[in-house]
Structures are given as C-alpha cells and as structure tokens.
Amino acid sequence: MKSYFSVLFTGGWSLIVGLKVTLKALFSPIVTCQYPREKLEITPNYRGHIDLVKFDDTGTHKCITCGSCMRDCPSDCIVVDGEKREGVKGKFCTVFTLDFTKCSLCGACVEVCPTKTLDYSNEYELAGTTREEFYYDLLKRVEERE
Amino acid sequence: MELFYSLLPELIRMVVCAVCGAVIVFGNALVMGYAERKLAGHIMYRPGPMEVGFHGILQLVIDGLKLMGKQLVIPKNADKPLFMLAPLLAFAPVFVPMLVIPFSDKIQGFDLDVGLLLILAFASINVLAILIGGWSSNNKYSLFGAIRSVAQNVAYEIPMLISLLAIVFMTNTFSLKEIAAAQSPVWFVVIQPLAFLIYIVAMVAETNRAPFDLPEAESELTAGFHTEYSGMSFSLFVLGEYANMFIVCSVATVFFLGGSSGIPLPYFEYTGIVWFLLKVYALMFFLVWIRWTYPRTRFDQLMNFCWKYLIPFSLVNLLLTVVLVKLI
Amino acid sequence: MSMDIEILEDDRHHRYVLNMGPQHPSTHGVLRVLLELEGEYAMNLLPVLGYGHRCHEKIAEYKPVKSFMPNTARMDYLGALIYNHGYAQLLEKATGVEVPERAEYIRVITSELNRIQSHLLWYGAYLLDLGAFTPIMYAFDDREHILDILEDVTGSRLTYCYFRVGGVCKDIDDKFVTSTRAFISRLRSRFPMYEDLVNGNVILQNRLNDVGDLNPHTCARYGITGPLLRGTGVGYDLRRAEPYSIYPKFDFEIPTATKGDCMASFLVRFQEMEQSLRIIEQALDGLPEGPVMAAKVPKKLKIPAGDYNSSVEAPRGELSYYLVSDGSDVPYRLKVRTPSYSNLSVIPEMCQGMLLSDVVSAMGALDLVIPEIDR
Numbered sequence: 001m002k003s004y005f006s007v008l009f010t011g012g013w014s015l016i017v018g019l020k021v022t023l024k025a026l027f028s029p030i031v032t033c034q035y036p037r038e039k040l041e042i043t044p045n046y047r048g049h050i051d052l053v054k055f056d057d058t059g060t061h062k063c064i065t066c067g068s069c070m071r072d073c074p075s076d077c078i079v080v081d082g083e084k085r086e087g088v089k090g091k092f093c094t095v096f097t098l099d100f101t102k103c104s105l106c107g108a109c110v111e112v113c114p115t116k117t118l119d120y121s122n123e124y125e126l127a128g129t130t131r132e133e134f135y136y137d138l139l140k141r142v143e144e145r146e
Numbered sequence: 147m148e149l150f151y152s153l154l155p156e157l158i159r160m161v162v163c164a165v166c167g168a169v170i171v172f173g174n175a176l177v178m179g180y181a182e183r184k185l186a187g188h189i190m191y192r193p194g195p196m197e198v199g200f201h202g203i204l205q206l207v208i209d210g211l212k213l214m215g216k217q218l219v220i221p222k223n224a225d226k227p228l229f230m231l232a233p234l235l236a237f238a239p240v241f242v243p244m245l246v247i248p249f250s251d252k253i254q255g256f257d258l259d260v261g262l263l264l265i266l267a268f269a270s271i272n273v274l275a276i277l278i279g280g281w282s283s284n285n286k287y288s289l290f291g292a293i294r295s296v297a298q299n300v301a302y303e304i305p306m307l308i309s310l311l312a313i314v315f316m317t318n319t320f321s322l323k324e325i326a327a328a329q330s331p332v333w334f335v336v337i338q339p340l341a342f343l344i345y346i347v348a349m350v351a352e353t354n355r356a357p358f359d360l361p362e363a364e365s366e367l368t369a370g371f372h373t374e375y376s377g378m379s380f381s382l383f384v385l386g387e388y389a390n391m392f393i394v395c396s397v398a399t400v401f402f403l404g405g406s407s408g409i410p411l412p413y414f415e416y417t418g419i420v421w422f423l424l425k426v427y428a429l430m431f432f433l434v435w436i437r438w439t440y441p442r443t444r445f446d447q448l449m450n451f452c453w454k455y456l457i458p459f460s461l462v463n464l465l466l467t468v469v470l471v472k473l474i
Numbered sequence: 475m476s477m478d479i480e481i482l483e484d485d486r487h488h489r490y491v492l493n494m495g496p497q498h499p500s501t502h503g504v505l506r507v508l509l510e511l512e513g514e515y516a517m518n519l520l521p522v523l524g525y526g527h528r529c530h531e532k533i534a535e536y537k538p539v540k541s542f543m544p545n546t547a548r549m550d551y552l553g554a555l556i557y558n559h560g561y562a563q564l565l566e567k568a569t570g571v572e573v574p575e576r577a578e579y580i581r582v583i584t585s586e587l588n589r590i591q592s593h594l595l596w597y598g599a600y601l602l603d604l605g606a607f608t609p610i611m612y613a614f615d616d617r618e619h620i621l622d623i624l625e626d627v628t629g630s631r632l633t634y635c636y637f638r639v640g641g642v643c644k645d646i647d648d649k650f651v652t653s654t655r656a657f658i659s660r661l662r663s664r665f666p667m668y669e670d671l672v673n674g675n676v677i678l679q680n681r682l683n684d685v686g687d688l689n690p691h692t693c694a695r696y697g698i699t700g701p702l703l704r705g706t707g708v709g710y711d712l713r714r715a716e717p718y719s720i721y722p723k724f725d726f727e728i729p730t731a732t733k734g735d736c737m738a739s740f741l742v743r744f745q746e747m748e749q750s751l752r753i754i755e756q757a758l759d760g761l762p763e764g765p766v767m768a769a770k771v772p773k774k775l776k777i778p779a780g781d782y783n784s785s786v787e788a789p790r791g792e793l794s795y796y797l798v799s800d801g802s803d804v805p806y807r808l809k810v811r812t813p814s815y816s817n818l819s820v821i822p823e824m825c826q827g828m829l830l831s832d833v834v835s836a837m838g839a840l841d842l843v844i845p846e847i848d849r
C-alpha cells in the first residue's frame with residue numbers, strides 16, 4: 001500500500017523535473033543554423049573532392065603524370081595520362097579526371113602525390129541531377145581557377 | 147410566413163453560430179498548428195518554421211493548401227465508403243460542442259440544460275471515427291491504432307466523467323454557463339484540485355496526445371490509425387484532433403478555471419472571451435509542453451494507471467464531495 | 475521472402491504476421507523483422523537481413539590491403555574510427571610496423587570521441603523509438619560538437635578514413651586540444667540535464683525496467699558483447715580484457731549493471747560516455763611529442779602468409795578482423811566479426827512473448843547499425 005502512493009509521488013516529481021528542463025530550453029537561444037540563408041564557416045581541413053593545386057611559381061600544377069594516385073586509389077576513380085613533349089622534363093599531363101561518384105574521400109591519392117600537387121577542395125555544396133556532373137576534369141578546373 | 151418571420155431571428159442565430167463554430171475550428175487549428183511547431187522547435191533549440199512569411203507565420207496556410215492539392219489515395223483493398231466516412235466523422239461532430247461553450251457571459255450559442263452531456267456525447271464520436279478509419283484501411287498498423295484508441299478512450303472516459311461529476315454535484319446543474327457562474331468567489335480548481343488533476347490526465351488521454359498517443363505511436367505503428375490517409379482526409383483528422391483539444395480545454399476552463407471570469411474589462415459580458423481564451427490556450431500550451439517532454443507510455447501501463455489510480459481516486463473524490471455537499 | 479510469411483502463417487490461423495520494415499521508423503535502416511503476433515504479443519520473430527549488403531568482405535579480397543581502409547568506415551558509420559583502428563592494428567600486427575606513441579594517443583582520443591558520438595546518437599534515437607522527441611535534438615546538439623572537432627582533424631564528419639598503417643594521416647594541433655577540453659566540460663555539465671529529462675523519468679523507467687531480459691548464459695550462446703553483455707553483470711570490455719593500443723595506461727572503469735534488461739544496458743551506455751571522457755582527459759594530459767606516422771611503411775604492403783586477428787571494442791561490442799594471407803598484398807580472405815550481427819540474432823529469443831511496444835524498446839536497446847549487420 002505504501003508503494004502504491006510512493007510510486008505516485010516519486011513518479012510525479014520526476015515528471016515535473018522533466019518539465020522544468022524543457023521549459024528552460026524553451027527560453028534558451030536556438031543553436032541551429034538556417035542553412036541556405038546563413039552558412040557556417042567550414043574548416044580549412046575539410047576534405048572535399050581532390051583538386052590540382054595551382055602553384056604561384058609556375059602558375060600551374062606540377063603533375064608529372066607518375067600515376068601514383070591512379071594506382072593507389074581504392075575505387076579506381078582517377079584517370080591520369082600524359083605524353084612526352086619537347087622542353088618538358090618528364091611527362092606532360094594531358095588527362096586528369098576524377099569520377100567523384102566513386103570517390104570515398106580516403107585521401108590516399110593526396111598522400112601519395114610526390115609533387116604535392118593534389119589537395120582537397122573545400123567545396124561541399126555538391127548536388128546534381130546527372131551522374132556526368134560529377135566527372136570532373138581537374139586540368140580544366142585548375143586553369144579556370146584564379 | 148408568419149411562422150417564418152417569428153423563426154427568423156432564431157435562424158439567423160443558428161447560421162451565425164455555425165459560422166462562428168467553423169471559424170473557431172479552423173482558426174484554432176491554424177493557431178495551434180503554428181504554436182505547436184514553434185514551441186516544439188524552441189524546446190529543441192531550433193527555430194521551427196521560418197520560411198513562409200514572417201517567422202513562418204503562414205506555414206500552416208501553405209500546408210493546408212498543399213494537403214488540399216494532394217491526391218486522396220485509397221488503398222486497393224480498403225473498405226471504400228467507410229474509409230471516406232471516417233475523416234468526416236472525426237471532423238464533423240466537433241462543431242456541435244462549440245455551440246454550448248460559454249465563451250463569455252453573452253457569447254454562447256445555446257445554453258442547454260444538458261450542455262456537458264452534449265459535449266461528452268459528441269466528443270465520443272471521435273473514437274468511432276478512429277475505429278472506422280483504422281478498420282477500413284485494411285492495414286495491420288492502422289487496426290492496431292484503432293483498437294488501442296478504442297480501449298484507451300473507453301477507459302479514460304470514466305475518470306473524466308467522474309471527476310466532472312463531482313463539480314456537477316456541487317453546482318447541481320449540467321449547464322456550462324451556470325457552472326462557470328457558480329465559481330464567482332473561488333475557482334473550483336482550489337476546491338477540487340484532485341478532480342482537476344484527474345481531468346487533466348484523462349483529457350490528454352482522450353485527445354490521444356503524447357505521452358498517451360498510442361493510437362498514433364509513430365515509432366511502433368508508423369502512423370497508427372491514419373497510416374493510409376493522405377491529403378485532405380488526413381488533414382481532417384488533424385483538424386479534428388486540434389478541435390477536440392480545444393473542446394476538452396474549454397471544458398476544463400469552464401469547470402475548474404472559472405470560465406470567463408477574470409479582471410473586469412469594459413463590456414465584460416463580451417470581453418470576458420479574452421480571459422476564457424487565455425485560459426484555454428494556457429491549458430493547450432501545457433498539452434504541447436508535455437508532448438515534447440515525455441516518452442510514450444506502454445499500453446498496459448496506460449490501462450493500469452487508469453484502473454489502478456485514476457478511477458479509484460476519482461471515485462473517492464466523488465464520494466467525499468457528495469458527502470460534504472450533503473452536510474453543508 | 476513472401477515464403478517466410480506463408481510458413482509463419484500456415485498452420486496457426488489464429489495468429490497473424492506483421493511485417494516490420496525494411497521501411498519502419500524504429501528499425502533504424504533497412505532491417506526487416508517479421509513478427510508473428512497474437513493480439514499485440516509477439517510470439518515469434520524472424521529478422522530478415524541483407525537489404526544493405528555491399529559485399530565488403532569480398533571487396534577486400536580484390537584489392538591491396540591498404541585500400542580497404544575506407545571500406546571499414548562504411549561498415550559502421552557510427553564507429554568509423556574504431557573500425558579504422560581495428561583494421562590498422564591488424565595490418566600492423568601482420569607486418570610488424572611500429573606505431574609512434576603520439577599516433578597511439580591520437581588514435582585513442584579520436585576513437586573515444588567517436589564512441590561518445592555513437593552513444594549520443596543511440597541515446598537520441600532510442601528515445602525517439604520510445605516516443606520522446608526532444609532528447610534526440612539535445613543529443614545531436616552535443617554530438618555536433620564532436621563532429622566539428624573530428625572534422626577539423628580528419629576532414630570528414632561521419633565516414634572517417636583517418637588512421638593509416640603505422641599511424642594517423644594528420645597531426646592534431648592546439649586547437650584540437652582546447653576544443654576537446656571545452657567539449658569534455660560541456661558534456662559533463664549536460665549529464666545532469668539528461669538525468670533529469672530522461673533517465674529519471676518514471677515513464678521511461680517503466681518502459682525499460684524488466685523488458686528484454688538477458689543473462690550471461692544467453693549472451694555467451696549468441697556471442698553478445700558490448701554494453702548488452704556488461705548490462706548482465708559481466709565486465710567484459712576488450713579495452714581491459716585484451717588490452718590493445720595504449721589503453722592499459724589509462725585509469726577508467728568498466729560500467730556494469732546486473733539486471734540485464736533494457737534499463738541495464740541503457741545505463742551502461744550512459745555511464746560509458748563519462749568513462750570515455752575520462753580516457754580522453756588522461757590522454758590529452760599525457761600527449762607526447764613526436765611523429766604521427768611510422769618512418770618506414772612500405773608502399774606495397776605485403777602480408778606474410780598466415781592468419782592474423784585483431785579485435786577492438788566497438789561502441790556496440792567486440793569487433794574482430796580475421797585475415798588470411800597467402801603472402802601477397804591482397805588478402806586471401808578477410809572476415810569481419812561485427813558486434814551488431816551477433817547482438818541482433820538474439821532478438822527471436824529475447825523478444826518472445828513481448829508486447830509490440832516492448833519489441834521496439836528491446837530492439838532499440840540492441841543499438842543496431844544495419845550496415846554493420848549486412849556489411
């Protein structure tokens with residue numbers, strides 16, 4: 001009989017305590033960010049899809065078409081090709097494409113690159129209606145970039 | 147013709163009452179829909195609807211338009227007539243109780259001698275609508291929701307009635323207006339706190355709101371009895387739910403919180419409605435508040451609570467009241 | 475699968491089958507459970523798996539061992555770093571690569587952050603199953619801080635690929651240390667709020683107490699590990715039982731409960747968050763200087779012929795990698811023993827005769843991550 005009433009009181013008190021928590025939250029400031037209207041600053045370490053780095057001294061990338069990234073990629077999403085050209089030491093890169101639909105952002109290519117010409121981009125607002133929109137031509141991207 | 151003229155004022159009155167009832171039902175759904183989402187948002191540290199209009203104030207209008215534009219999907223093996231009937235049955239009866247609620251001394255559709263009985267009778271039709279909707283959907287989840295709802299509503303109507311009956315014994319009337327008027331010095335919530343508490347719990351269960359939202363129970367039954375409903379038929383259920391909330395809160399206001407009494411305003415016979423609505427929406431706020439605080443109870447616990455605590459307590463309360471009324 | 479329904483429904487006409495999932499709010503992904511119900515009591519349950527099967531183990535047999543690292547994160551998206559840890563450890567064991575001490579510290583700190591993050595998500599989602607909508611938002615508010623911290627160092631928010639054979643791919647900085655310390659004090663200050671809002675709530679207590687009873691014997695039969703096992707009173711945690719990495723250096727407790735019901739595992743998980751905070755704190759205090767990658771890791775990692783095993787304590791239990799190598803750099807076979815798979819298999823026994831609502835709370839207590847089961 002005692003527990004019959006004590007349950008009622010302890011239980012009722014726990015419910016009131018819960019109500020206090022939510023009431024306090026009701027008058028607390030909001031913590032969310034209204035995404036398309038306001039944007040949070042993204043960390044510079046964010047790993048987006050890979051991009052060729054534009055070096056200041058040469059004004060372009062430093063890819064030597066060694067193909068390490070292509071070989072190390074777990075998902076086979078990078079295609080690099082080059083040809084021998086006059087006056088250029090090593091190979092001249094003619095093709096560098098990324099199939100971002102397969103990329104798992106593991107970073108193996110960036111780490112293996114001997115000339116540090118691969119880096120992560122900071123783009124995260126990626127949405128498209130077709131698969132082809134995610135086949136990136138990185139050479140074209142590096143030329144278009146400022 | 148003479149008969150017509152003699153009836154004309156009454157006819158106009160009926161039409162005005164019906165229109166006002168509809169305005170209250172829809173307006174209340176708009177206000178509560180918006181308030182619920184805003185409050186839920188702020189309780190969860192987020193702003194709630196923000197896009198449509200200033201602070202999302204038009205969100206519910208847009209939602210209504212969207213729901214109206216949607217296709218009414220009827221499941222292949224559903225019992226079609228009953229399936230269509232259920233939302234209407236959930237929605238239509240809520241107009242009648244609006245007629246007898248005394249919003250202020252002068253604003254009331256009809257002052258019936260049996261106002262309370264009318265409200266309770268029409269509020270119960272909601273159960274039937276849920277049962278029909280759940281049954282005719284031909285979906286096991288819906289059926290579960292329907293069965294739970296019937297058991298729950300039948301069980302919780304008892305403590306609700308008994309707790310109100312204590313007030314009826316004290317005032318000796320079923321008329322809502324007279325009950326409201328009977329609390330001129332002190333509100334009945336002071337004299338009958340136990341009845342008030344029991345009524346509040348039963349009220350939450352009657353309207354199928356969390357933590358007693360077992361008929362809907364989305365984590366268990368996906369959406370309970372309205373799983374198969376879409377578009378306008380779904381929104382009729384929602385409108386019905388909010389209207390029912392309004393009705394039970396009005397009854398609580400009339401029975402325990404002194405109806406439209408409060409600090410007198412000019413033309414108080416009419417402006418008393420301000421106090422009335424304030425009390426009703428304070429109770430509604432409480433309903434929203436607990437919905438976004440507690441987990442859901444289990445079905446057997448819900449029933450146990452009703453039969454082990456609410457009904458004995460309300461009976462004791464009733465007995466004590468009767469004895470005291472007789473003595474005094 | 476329609477055959478299963480027929481089997482269940484065939485000769486017991488007074489019972490009927492409810493098909494829960496693969497799209498159901500409380501199966502947390504593409505798990506399907508067939509329930510044979512009598513009234514609202516579940517008399518028989520049949521979990522149906524495989525909706526999210528991606529052949530991870532088979533994929534491992536087709537590529538160099540190093541390339542499998544990103545796949546480990548996709549198996550359990552909530553404990554990605556811990557899965558990374560187990561796999562990196564496996565390869566280090568097999569090839570004898572020494573991991574610098576600083577890298578081990580970083581691994582432990584990030585893994586424990588990951589564990590808290592996983593528990594916070596479970597906490598919110600479980601209460602969502604039980605019908606409370608608000609706690610998940612509070613839990614996500616805290617969880618978001620962990621994601622921000624980890625994003626700053628690993629570069630991603632969910633499916634991390636941060637650990638490498640021989641260390642980690644990026645060093646942590648002072649900002650990481652200060653923000654982690656800030657997070658520790660923040661989460662500590664939030665625990666009383668969770669206690670008030672959720673743990674003490676009478677409705678929750680009634681929903682969880684005496685539901686889904688397990689005992690150590692049942693756990694042993696099904697191979698149940700993790701908080702569920704610790705909820706039955708067995709203090710089995712790989713961080714203590716078979717210490718790996720630098721866990722022996724830290725002072726922490728293995729929370730246990732005795733009853734073995736949903737409430738027990740609920741409380742064990744809740745207390746584990748605090749213990750993880752303690753580990754992180756000690757690791758931050760003792761963080762040594764030095765490199766974060768072993769100096770000499772061969773580019774082509776050849777695994778000597780033989781079989782290797784590595785186990786770590788994942789948020790949901792014991793995670794083991796078992797690798798058989800024929801001497802090349804591609805494994806002959808990689809077997810992953812994921813905790814959720816074993817934990818799920820107890821459902822038919824655990825939930826027999828339960829109310830439908832209790833089935834939902836029992837399944838939530840298992841903390842299932844479906845991609846980990848299907849993998």
